[in-house]
Amino acid sequence: MSCLRILVVEDESIVAMDIRHRLSKLGYEIVGEVETGEDAVRLAAELLPDLVLMDIMLAGEMDGVQAAAEIHSRVDLPIVYLSAYADDETLQRVKITQPFGYIIKPFEDRELHAAIEMACYRHRMERLRREDRMWMQTTLDSVGEAIISTDPSGMVTYTNAVAAAMASTSQQELKGKPLESILTFNDVLGELVDPVALALSGNSSERSDSLSLHLGNDRTVPVEVSCRTVKNDDDGVMGAVLAFRDISGRKETVRELRHTVAKLRQTVEATVQALVVTSEKRDPYTAGHQQRVAQLAVAIARRLGLEGDQLDAIRVTGLLHDLGKIYIPAEILSKPARLTEMEMGLMRTHSQVGYDILSGVPFPWAVADIVLQHHERLDGTGYPQGLSGDEILHESRIICVADVVEAMSSHRPYRAALGLDRALQEIRAGRGSRYDPEVVDACLSLFVEGDFVFE
Known part of the structure; x- marks a missing residue:
């Protein structure tokens, strides 16, 4: 049985006694019993009962309807009327006070019990809904997005504080206005976008970040x-809910980031060129070799369908693949005769030396590893690690073929140029054994079709 605390407002003592008896039998606690509206208002504020049973005709100057209205203005309590009156005029007055029940005298216990229980339950539910609305209102006002809801015709039913601030007005002022009178959008091409259609579309993800919002002051x-x-x-x-966020700060950050990346790329490019010049100063006879290898390697990579970062990695590696030769004595680099076995062994260290130099540079690509492997061969006969097959990086296989073709086509201190035909014959003969077959095919097609010539 419930143990609700009830304030009884009844000016007829016999009726009040009957009500008190009924309530006690039903298990309720009577916290007060008064005859006037003035006393009802005072005790309701002092005792804060769970419910007020209110007669309409009371002693004193204030009747039950007036007392109920005054109680509502002070405290949040459910009020159930007990009255012998049910005429239209009385009911219209009662409606204004939003009662939680209305019992016509005389009544039975079950009517009284049902009315009290339903009134208290409804009051609890309405309080929970109000609290939920307050939490939701506070939450929506705290988020960074402007939020506007509309009815099916596009009339505004709600705006949060951010939306009101962006519109330079109050939330109450926006309510009930047509959405198009508040918001004006343009798409990326400058065409006007109907905000009502956008809101009721239910899906704007494809154009979510390509709209501009027009505010005051142009x-x-x-x-x-x-x-x-x-x-x-x-x-x-x-209806619909439309949320939007000012992303001008984000776009500015992106612009700054792109500018920074462009500056970093320029720095990387300048560093690469400085290293290339340093390398070629040590080996003037092969000046331009690394640039030409880079050009051919990039052309092969494009023919193979590579793009983006892979192309950048191949171009930079092509420019730096012989950087380790700065460790080789100049007399060996420029020796006009075939190198001895010892000299050749020293020459073969340039891949490792290049790796040692470049591994400390924070390139956005695996430049050092590609340089280390550019003299490896598919059959494992290359150096310095004797890698084979898929152990060799794809980029290194491309640099390898481009290096062989350029080197055989150019003059060396110890021999004249062997010519392009001889170079292509070499990679054709080593296709699938020493050199990657797809890379060889791409390289051959470039020259056969006339799509590439060394500058």
Whole structure:
């Protein structure tokens, strides 16, 4: 049985006694019993009962309806009327006070019990809903997005504080206005976008960050927009919720980031060129070799369908693949005769030396590893690690073929140029054994079709 605390307001003592008896039998606690509206208002504020049973005709100057209205203005309590009156005029006055029940005298215990229980339950539920609305209101006012909801016709039903601030007005002022009178959007091409259609579309993800919002003082800001249609159980449209965020700060950050990346690329490019010049100063006879290898390697990579970072990695590695030769004595680099076995062994260290130099440079690509492996061969006969097959990086296989073709086509201190035909014959003969077959095919097609010539 419930143990609700009830304030009884009744000016007829016999009726009041009957009500008190009924309530006690039903298990309720009577916290007060008064005859006037003035006393009802005072005790309701002091005792804060769970419910007020209010007669309409009371002693004193204030009747039950007036007392109920005054109680509502002070405290949040459910009020149930007990009255012998049910005329239209009385009912209209009672409606204004939003009662939680109305019992016609005389009544039975079960009517009284049901009215009290339903009134208290309804009051609890309404309080919970109010609290939920308060939490939701505070939450929506705290988020960074501007949020606007509309009815199916596009009339504004709600805006949070951010939306009101962006519109330079109050939330109450925006309520009930047409959405198009508040917001004006442009797409990326400058075409006007219907905000009502956008809100009721239920899906703006494809154009979420390509809209501009026009504000006062001819100010336009880029916005990120998302929309959701609100539907009822029958799949009918009840309205829409539109959320948008000012992303001008984000776009400025992106612009600054792109500028920084461009500056870093220029720095990397300048560093690479400085290293290339340093390398070629040590080996003037092969000046331009690394640039030509880089050109051919990039052309092969493009023929193979590579793009983006892989092309950048191959170009930079091609420019630096012989950097380790700065460790080789100049007399060996420029020796006009065939190298001895010892000299050749020293020459073969340049891949490892290049790796040692470049591994400390924070390139965005695996430049050092590609340089280390550019003299490896598919059959494991290369150096310095004797790698084979898929152990060798794809980029290194491309640099390898480009290096062989350029080196055989150019003059060396110890021999004249062997010519392009001889170079292509070499990679054709080593296709699938020493050199990657796909890379060889791509290289051959470039020269056969006339799509590449050394500068």
